[in-house]
Amino acid sequence: MNNPLFYAKILLFGEYGIIEDSQGLTLPYSFYKGTLKFSDLDNDFEKKSNQSLEKYSNYLSELELPSDYQLDVKSFQSDIAKGLFFDSNIPQGYGVGSSGALVAAIFEKYSLIKRNPETISKDELKDLKVIFGRLESYFHGKSSGIDPLICFMNLPILIESKESVDKVSIPKEELGKGAIFLIDSGVTGETGPMIQIFFEKLKNEGFRKTLKEEFIRYNNACIDAFLKKDMNPFFRNLKKLSVWAYEHFRPMIPENLFNVWKKGLDSNAYYLKLCGSGGGGYILGFAKDYAKAEEMLEGFHKEVIYRF
Incomplete structure (x- = not known):
């Protein structure tokens, strides 16, 4: 099972401000990553992750999503029964998007309509952000959807306002003193x-x-x-x-x-x-x-x- 990797994210600017409509700038951070995998669940980490996925799948089975963004929850639950877990080195509680990467991985694998981040329009980004907010709210009580969106897109994202986000190019890295x-x-x-x-x-x-x-x-x-x-x-x-x-x-x-x-x-x-x-x-x-x-x-x- 060759699954894509989902990187952590860093919110460079906008913490708390984006709640009040400031701009935000986020980058993917490839040092930390996660991917969905199958295993015999013979260690605690894998077992715990599998159990968490099972609880999350129950939440998803009751979540009503628009037809364009439906997930194949039955396949997800069937894979969980076969030993699916999220293999991730993204630290939890560190502000680098551990639940965002998980949500992005599940959406990428189980959404009925597949989407290519390269071709997603600005309008679609806006819709995706809302969907991801609903998917991630299970973990935080309330979610803007930004973390899973960045993890899914794996590109720098400029948050222009509460409603509007766009892909953005950041200046090329240079080996300077800074x-x-x-x-x-x-x-x-x-x-x-x-x-x-x-x-x-x-x-x-x-x-x-x-x-x-x-x-x-x-x-x-x-x-x-x-x-x-x-x-x-x-x-x-x-x-x-x-x-x-x-x-x-x-x-x-x-x-x-x-x-x-x-x-x-x-x-x-x-x-x-x-x-x-x-x-x-x-x-x-x-x-x-x-x-x-x-x-x-x-x-x-x-x-x-x-x-x-």
Whole structure:
């Protein structure tokens, strides 16, 4: 059974903001991946995954989807009985789309109408995002559908607004001094509680105002400058974004990263931001001189995801 691989995703910009209609920019991340496989289920990981798929298939059997997006749930359940599991090294609770890759893999294999990511139109992307949101909501209570969409498309995606997404080209990587990197906080984050905190904060008019007038403005400016490869305004807005998050997203920043977050802002050697919902998992780092940042962040496990 030769099944395609589904990569993890990284939401470079847009965490929380996309809930309030900011732009977002996401990239596939091939370091982590997953694929559907059959086995005799003779180890705990495979057994657990198979049981999870069975529970999920029950959810799918009761989910009503439009005719163009129907899944062959009976085949899925029959394969689960034959030992189907999701073989994945994507860490859960790290903000890199573990459930997104699973949903994308199931959709690719069991959707009655097959779709080629290369030929999907902007209108279809919009519909797919809605469908994926419904498929993934089983895991998070509520899902925008963005994670599975990126995992399915395996292309960078620009989230233009709540309604509109499009495929996008990002500047070609260069082996320069600069880098975008992940820092492992060493603790798992849970999406649900973090989103709950965010919605509580949204009830405060002052927070809503600063989110719209500052966070979203800096976030969108970062995306615009990054896509144009205009690095001076990019880092200028990135610093403002990092300061804003340090002040307003404190509950989402893992405790062991408070001080290094501030150290980056004070020294301008690197800037940190949330990767996904925060609370644990990965944090994103950006540095014009990665060697210097790496030295200052000694003791933390880091992974470079993009060089410039």
